[in-house]
Amino acid sequence: MDVKLGQLPNWLAARDYSPAGIVRGCQGGYNRFIKKYIDVKKGGIGGIAMMLTGYVIISYIWNYDHLKHDRWRKYH
Template identity: 85%
Template sequence: MADKPVPLQNKRLLDVKVGQLPSWLATRDFTPVGIVRGCRGGYDRFIAKYIDVKKCGIGGIAMMLTGYVIVSYIWNYSHLKHDRWRKYH
């Protein structure tokens, strides 16, 4: 049960072999409307993959907390730097 071959125009760039690249580029739409559609498709895939996730886990929360810790350290660095050099006697 082999998979059906996918037409060259429906393949993604990562699935195209080097020898097929010129013919794959010839199937692309390089008009302004085609370029906008391509950018819109890439934007939609990015949103679907990273923003509109269906499953959530600890990874997103951990990333947010790590970002908060880093940003707060950067904001308070000048104050923390002066505290290191104080002498408490």
Template identity: 65%
Template sequence: MADRPVPIIEKRLMDVKLGELGTWIGGRDFSPNGIISSVRRGHDRYYNKYINVKKGGIGGIAMLLAGYITISYMWSYDHLKHDRWRKYH
């Protein structure tokens, strides 16, 4: 028996083809409640995949720490860039 086709709106982003991207984005919920629920779903998926596992490792925590370090470096990059051009006599 053949599987029934999944509507574009219910597909994940990685399963959407480039030609279907506009329709998929148009079907998203951009209200405040929709954005909050999508962030909550993303957090739950991350937590269940990397943190809440039977045989856990340091992978999920290390990824979170690496992301924090990268974001903090990007926020202070302008200050660091100006320090590079200073001449010390």
């Protein structure tokens, strides 16, 4: 998050885009999320609510095609 707009192309070029690099990046993001929102001294419901909201949104996106056809179906 400390990358300035002018440094963005150089920063993107320095990233590891191999499958292993992408997995390490996702694991790092997941670990930062857990450290920031879940493993805190005074925990709240914020981190769990964010994970639940994300799950609901992803489930809706995955099932949108099926839901769209149900909406257009005529019952008579």
